[in-house]
Amino acid sequence: MGQARDVWPRLRVDDWSDTRDTLHMWTQIVGKVRLVHAPLVNHWWQVTLYVSPRGLTTSAIPYWGGAFDIEFDFVDHRLHLRASDGGTGGFALAPMPVSEFYDRTMRALADLGIETAIQGRPNEVDPSIPFADDDRHASYDAAAAHLFWRQLLQAARVMGEFRSRFVGKVSPVHFFWGAMDLACTRFSGREAPRHPGGAPNCGDWVMEEGYSQELSSCGFWPGGGDEGAFYAYAYPEPEGFADRPVGPSGAFYSQENGQFLLPYEVVRAASDPDQALLEFLQGTYEAAADLADWDRSALEADPARWAHKARVREPHTFAT
Structure with missing residues (x-):
């Protein structure tokens, strides 16, 4: 590998x-x-x-x-x-x-x-x-499509690990074809104010359903950086969210996009890409949860909480 x-x-x-x-x-x-x-x-x-x-x-x-x-x-x-x-x-x-x-x-x-x-x-x-x-869009570079899928594989793998730390309502790691992004969303359990909508060629009622609950969302899409970008945002955005320091170096809050961005190339070039991305995902979530006063003790858990049980079990013997 x-x-x-x-x-x-x-x-x-x-x-x-x-x-x-x-x-x-x-x-x-x-x-x-x-x-x-x-x-x-x-x-x-x-x-x-x-x-x-x-x-x-x-x-x-x-x-x-x-x-x-x-x-x-x-x-x-x-x-x-x-x-x-x-x-x-x-x-x-x-x-x-x-x-x-x-x-x-x-x-x-x-x-x-x-x-x-x-x-x-x-x-x-x-x-x-x-x-x-639509005869305008007609390109298919097989090598590029394969590389994009490999980007999604890595993003989904690390986002899946991040998702495992949350026991409240949380979405799967899934690909939204509307904006062409991979996303995972955590919810506080509280209702959110009605979303104003505004997405092009998309009814406001679509966004009202999507953002009907208070949330912290993260994901990856093939834009926002030279090689794509990871993103994170909160809805509704709590006061002070944009000013919260978030790592790793290279992450920033985009006023234009209304969200934190971390260029994919920063993660790819890191000495430990997984840890760099997890730092971004965790830091942006904590910014949303802390500033909006989420009940974090009830919503989070250690995914290794049963590891001690696994260690004391008899080892399996596999035939070869």
């Missing part, structure tokens, strides 16, 4: 921006398929994608008495569709316009007997070109 820094790949945003923008539209199409078939879960958690050992997956989507899933495979560069009745489908990921990807995805679903009609244009982007008409 290599040394710690070797598993954090280098991928300059400028080197794959066309592929990034195309892939953003592709993930919106697949995410909207999950949206129309899965029941609402608080904060739209039912619409997200998840990092998988091969790429990004919807996980199981209910359909009548069965289920299906869709996965972007960034190792073999294919879109895979699998149904619980044994049916499979898909096609190669290669340079193609969004309109073609949309048509092929809808036909692949129809071939599996999965009737699907999605909202035919993207959200949270401007302009919002209907998928069927």
Whole structure:
């Protein structure tokens, strides 16, 4: 697996921006398929994608008495569709316009007997070109897509460790296709003031649901730095949040974005990338929780709290 820094790949945003923008539209199409078939879960958690050992997956989507899933495979560069009745489908990921990807995805679903009609244009982007008409976004650099997935693997792994320290309400580590970011969100347990909305081509009611509870959120997205950036914010933002000192060196509060940012390249180049990212995630969470007076003693726990039990158990013997 290599040394710690070797598993954090280098991928300059400028080197794959066309592929990034195309892939953003592709993930919106697949995410909207999950949206129309899965029941609402608080904060739209039912619409997200998840990092998988091969790429990004919807996980199981209910359909009548069965289920299906869709996965972007960034190792073999294919879109895979699998149904619980044994049916499979898909096609190669290669340079193609969004309109073609949309048509092929809808036909692949129809071939599996999965009737699907999605909202035919993207959200949270401007302009919002209907998928069927979008011939502007047509790039796919397979090597860059693979590197992006490897970035997501590392981010998801460390964010998952950070998530394990919280026993209150906390989201999965999941990929929101609206903004194309990997996110994990902790909640205080209190209601939040109504969110003002304002995301492009996205109803204010969407943001009202997403931000209906007081939260501290963190994540990674392919922007905000030369190689992407980790972010952290609070809603509502408590007084003094932006002025809170947060490590590691290189982290800063962006007034433009209304959140703390840590460039990915700072983490990648650190002597201990995992620890550098955990310092950022923990420090920004503590800024939100302390300043907003969260009940931290009730919401946090040591993920190694049962380790002493494991140490005194008889060791397993494995046949070889």
